[in-house]
Amino acid sequence: MLAGALGDLMLGLLASCLSGLAVWLWQRGRRNRDLRLRMRVVGARPGDTCLIVMNNKYGAPGTTHHHDVQAMIEAAVVSHSLACEVEVVRSDDFRGSNGNRPEFCIGGPLGSNVRSAGHVAHTLPGVTFHPYTHPEHPLAFEAGGVLHRWRGGDEAYALLAKFTAPGGERPVILVCGQTALTNHAALYFLRRSYGRIADTVASTDRFCLLLKVPSIRTYGHQGVVLYRDLTDVAFTPGT
Numbered sequence: 001m002l003a004g005a006l007g008d009l010m011l012g013l014l015a016s017c018l019s020g021l022a023v024w025l026w027q028r029g030r031r032n033r034d035l036r037l038r039m040r041v042v043g044a045r046p047g048d049t050c051l052i053v054m055n056n057k058y059g060a061p062g063t064t065h066h067h068d069v070q071a072m073i074e075a076a077v078v079s080h081s082l083a084c085e086v087e088v089v090r091s092d093d094f095r096g097s098n099g100n101r102p103e104f105c106i107g108g109p110l111g112s113n114v115r116s117a118g119h120v121a122h123t124l125p126g127v128t129f130h131p132y133t134h135p136e137h138p139l140a141f142e143a144g145g146v147l148h149r150w151r152g153g154d155e156a157y158a159l160l161a162k163f164t165a166p167g168g169e170r171p172v173i174l175v176c177g178q179t180a181l182t183n184h185a186a187l188y189f190l191r192r193s194y195g196r197i198a199d200t201v202a203s204t205d206r207f208c209l210l211l212k213v214p215s216i217r218t219y220g221h222q223g224v225v226l227y228r229d230l231t232d233v234a235f236t237p238g239t
Contacts, residue, residue: 034194035082037194038082038194040198040204041162041190041198042082042190042194043162043171044084046083047083048079048100048101050075050078050082050086050104051102051104052086052088052106053089053090053091053094053103053104053115054107055068055091055108055116056091056092057112058111058112058132058180061092066180067183067184067221068107068184070221071106071175071180071184072106074184074187074188074190075187077191078104078187078191079102079104081191084102091105091107091114092114094115096167097165097168098168099169100169102172102173103165103172104172104173105172105173105175106175106187107175107176107183108176108177108183109121109176110129111131116176119163119174120174120176123163123165123174124161124208124235125235125237126144126230126234126237127142127143127234128141129176130142138150140178141210144230154214154215154216154217155212155214156178156181156182156212157177157178157182157212157213158175158176158177158178158182158183158186158210158211159175159176159208159209159211159230159234160173160174160186160189160211161173161207161208161209161234163235164206173190175187181220182211182224184221185211185221185223186224188221188222188224189211197226200226200229201229201231202231206231206235207229208229208230208231208234209226209227209229209230209231210227210229210230211224211225211226212224212227
C-alpha cells in the first residue's frame with residue numbers, strides 16, 4: 001500500500017510539473033507573439049533608439065501642452081515595451097532623415113510641428129488640414145471628399161499614420177490630432193490596440209488611420225475609437 005501511495009504521489013507530482021511547464025510554455029509563446037506583433041506595427045526592434053519629435057503648444061512656441069507631454073510618455077512606454085532607448089527632440093531643432101531610428105512625430109502640421117508639416121506635404125497629399133482660423137470648418141480634416149469636423153469639447157479626430165520617409169531606414173509614426181488631447185488619445189490607442197491595427201490595415205508597413213474621440217467631456221482621451229482606414233486616399237494626391 002505504501003508503494004502504491006508513493007507511486008500515486010509521484011504521478012501527481014509529474015502531472016503537476018508537466019501542467020506547469022505547459023502553462024509556462026504557453027505564456028512564453030503568447031508573450032513572444034505579442035512582442036512580434038508590437039514590433040511589426042510600430043516598426044521598432046529591441047535595441048533600437050526611438051526618436052520622439054515634440055511639438056509646440058499652438059500659439060505658444062517653446063511650450064508644450066500637458067496632453068502632448070502625456071502623448072510623449074505614451075510613445076516612450078511603447079518604445080520601452082520593445083526594449084528600445086528613447087531620444088526626445090523638439091521639432092524646431094531637428095532636420096534631416098530619421099535614419100535607422102524609428103520616429104514618433106507628435107502634433108499637427110499647422111503651427112504646432114514643422115516636421116509634421118513636412119511629412120504631410122511629402123507623404124499624405126490626400127489629406128487636407130483646415131486651420132483654426134478657417135471661417136467654416138476650423139481644424140477639420142478632409143480626405144476623400146469627406147470633412148471630419150472638430151466640435152469643441154464634444155468630438156474631435158486624430159490621424160495615426162505610419163510610413164518610411166525619404167532617406168529613412170526605419171518608419172515614422174505620425175500623430176496629427178486636432179487638439180493636444182487627441183494627440184494623447186492617438187498614442188494611447190496605439191499602445192493598447194496593436195491587434196486591432198494589424199487586423200484593419202492591408203499592410204503594417206504603411207497605413208493611415210482616422211481615430212475619433214467622442215464625448216470628450218465624459219470620457220476624455222480614453223474614449224478614442226478607430227473610425228476609418230484612410231490609407232487608400234491619404235497617400236494619393238487629389239483623392
